[in-house]
Amino acid sequence: MRKLLIAIxxxxxxxxxxxxxxxxxxxxxxxxxxxxxQANNPAEVRSFWDNAAYHTGNMEVYKLLKxxxxxxxxIRWAEHNQWKGATEPDPTKWKYKNYGEGQDFVLFxxxxxxxxxxxxxxxxxxxxxxxxxxxxxxEYEADSKVNxxxxxxxxxxxxxxxxxxxYKLTGDTKYLRKLYDxxxxxxxxxxxxxxxxxxxxxxxxxxxxxxxAGKKDFWARGDGWVLAGLAKVLQDMPDxxxxxxFFVEKFQxxxxxxxxxxxxxxxxxxxxxxxxxxxxxxxxxxxxxxxGLLWGVNNGYLPKKEFAAVIAKAWxxxxxxxxxxxxxxxxxxxxxxxxxPGQVINAxxxxxxxxxxxxxxxxxxxxxxxx
Numbered sequence: 001m002r003k004l005l006i007a008i009x010x011x012x013x014x015x016x017x018x019x020x021x022x023x024x025x026x027x028x029x030x031x032x033x034x035x036x037x038q039a040n041n042p043a044e045v046r047s048f049w050d051n052a053a054y055h056t057g058n059m060e061v062y063k064l065l066k067x068x069x070x071x072x073x074x075i076r077w078a079e080h081n082q083w084k085g086a087t088e089p090d091p092t093k094w095k096y097k098n099y100g101e102g103q104d105f106v107l108f109x110x111x112x113x114x115x116x117x118x119x120x121x122x123x124x125x126x127x128x129x130x131x132x133x134x135x136x137x138x139e140y141e142a143d144s145k146v147n148x149x150x151x152x153x154x155x156x157x158x159x160x161x162x163x164x165x166x167y168k169l170t171g172d173t174k175y176l177r178k179l180y181d182x183x184x185x186x187x188x189x190x191x192x193x194x195x196x197x198x199x200x201x202x203x204x205x206x207x208x209x210x211x212x213a214g215k216k217d218f219w220a221r222g223d224g225w226v227l228a229g230l231a232k233v234l235q236d237m238p239d240x241x242x243x244x245x246f247f248v249e250k251f252q253x254x255x256x257x258x259x260x261x262x263x264x265x266x267x268x269x270x271x272x273x274x275x276x277x278x279x280x281x282x283x284x285x286x287x288x289x290x291x292g293l294l295w296g297v298n299n300g301y302l303p304k305k306e307f308a309a310v311i312a313k314a315w316x317x318x319x320x321x322x323x324x325x326x327x328x329x330x331x332x333x334x335x336x337x338x339x340x341p342g343q344v345i346n347a348x349x350x351x352x353x354x355x356x357x358x359x360x361x362x363x364x365x366x367x368x369x370x371x
Contacts, residue, residue, distance in 0.1 A: 019316060023370050027065065029319065030362045034061055034070055036327030037355045043076040047085050048101065049110035049158055050335060050353050051077065055117040056161075057356030060363040071124075074117055083118050084133040085111035091140055096149055106137055109155035112162050119165045131169060138166045142174045147181040152201040152337075153190055153222035156183065157229035157288075164236035173241075179233070180243045192216065196257040197272070198226050200337050211274040212341060218261075218272040219338050220285025227254050227292035228360065234301065248301060255296055258289050259310045266317030267331075270339035278339035283322040283331045287357035290314040294364035298371065315365055318358060329358045 037054070045051050055074050062071040088094060088104040096107035105111055115134035122130040141149065142163070150156060160179060167175040189202045199205045200222040211217045230251040237244055261272045267286045271277035293311050296302035322331050330347035332354030 019312070021315075021365070021369055023366055026362055026366045026369070029323065030061055030065065030359060030366075031067075032327040033323065033329060033355065033358060033362070034058065037352075038070065038073050041352070043073045044080040045077065047077070047081040047111070047114035049113050049154070050351065052113040052117065053157070053353035054356035056113070057359030057363075059117055059120045061359050064363045064366060075121060078114075078118055078121055078130070081114065083130050085114050085137065094140070097151075107141060107149060109150060109158040112137065113158040115162050116165055119162075119169055122169070134162075134166070135170070138162060138175070142166070142172075142178040147178070147185045150182050150186045151189065153186075153198045153219075154200075154225045156186060156198075157225035157232075160229045161232035161236070164233050168236050176237065176241055176243065180246070192218075195273075196253040198223050198254075204338065211271055211277040211339075213274055213276060215271075215274040215277075217274065217277065217339065220268040220270050220272050220282055221288070221333065222285075222337075223254070223258060223272065224268075224285040224288030224292075224357070227251070227258060228288040228357070230254065231292045231295040234299070235295070251292075251296065251301060255293055255302055255307070259293070259307060262289075262310055262313060264313075265321070266313035266315075267321070270333055274339075278341055278343060280345070281317065281321060281331045282333050282345065283318070283329060284333060284351065284354040284357050286314055286322070287318060287354065287361045290318060290361040291357065291364050294361060294368050298364060298367050311368070315361070318361060322358065329355050 055077060058070060058074050061067070086103045086106040086108070088106050093104050094106040095104050100108055115138065118130050118134055150159060160183065163175045163179040167173065190198045190205070192199060192206070195216070195218070197218045199217070200219045203209060204217055204219070206216040209217055230247060234247055234251060237247060258268070262268055263275065265281070267281040267283070268289060269275040269278060269280070270282045270285070290311065293302060293307050293314070297304045297307055297311070322329055324330055324347055328348070328350050330349055331345050332349050332351040333343070333345055334349065334351060
């Protein structure tokens with residue numbers, strides 16, 4: 001009986017890897033998902049992290065499809081927010097050391113991810129008003145003496161790519177230097193050297209915090225933010241930058257640590273090393289992982305032979321379980337900071353950042369099969 005079960009599992013894995021996709025099929029999925037989201041959600045919402053994370057995916061869609069209507073959605077969002085994150089004008093009042101959604105939390109990374117899209121829009125059609133606030137805020141941070149800005153894992157997606165985009169925008173290497181200094185601080189409080197994975201923040205470091213079963217509690221979306229953020233950093237960082245090897249090694253180590261924890265059906269559970277803590281699929285972490293691994297293979301940082309099966313299973317999950325017939329992306333854990341026992345997510349559990357993650361993965365998958 002056991003041999004039969006093993007044979008069935010092997011056959012299932014082979015079937016997942018054998019599914020063949022065309023570029024146009026994947027592009028159709030992208031159009032379906034993004035059209036559904038934009039038709040059912042107004043662009044005129046605040047520039048906080050969750051909305052901004054969607055727009056990082058939408059900008060990738062425009063880069064791939066050149067669909068002006070989809071781009072206009074991001075333009076409307078940027079204009080609604082006057083090309084700003086948090087709006088407090090007085091730098092002496094700017095905060096970041098704890099969570100805050102107020103307009104004085106200018107240096108808090110959740111208000112800085114919007115600058116990624118504003119810079120992308122500027123690059124398509126330059127106008128100084130689009131990047132004026134980004135320059136004001138990010139230059140202040142780059143010139144500051146402290147480096148404890150990124151105290152939670154999400155910030156490594158929210159702000160690391162903002163720094164590399166600022167480098168490309170201005171040509172000033174101080175943004176790369178500050179990026180390195182800041183992540184060293186993050187590593188000192190969140191990076192688990194044994195596994196290469198990141199705890200969500202200092203509250204969840206083992207053994208101070210454990211799952212109900214006493215295991216290390218690595219939150220999938222948190223590590224998804226980091227892997228995706230590192231991919232975006234490497235995309236814009238010069239190969240000859242002195243710290244480039246540091247970021248390459250970090251990206252590769254995290255990719256391998258993540259791949260080991262994938263579930264047989266292709267997803268990652270919310271608590272990555274303890275599936276029983278919050279059982280079942282979760283899309284946002286899975287999509288960010290899928291994007292990061294795809295980007296790594298597509299750009300020569302990860303060997304395809306090693307990661308092809310992981311990618312195939314993740315993509316199969318995203319397209320057969322997460323994606324609904326109407327274009328909704330389900331099984332996304334709501335806003336939070338950990339795997340929560342008893343929290344139910346289902347096919348109707350959709351979030352803006354989950355759609356953004358799905359779009360990033362899908363766009364990178366097009367490039368993967370079109371190589």
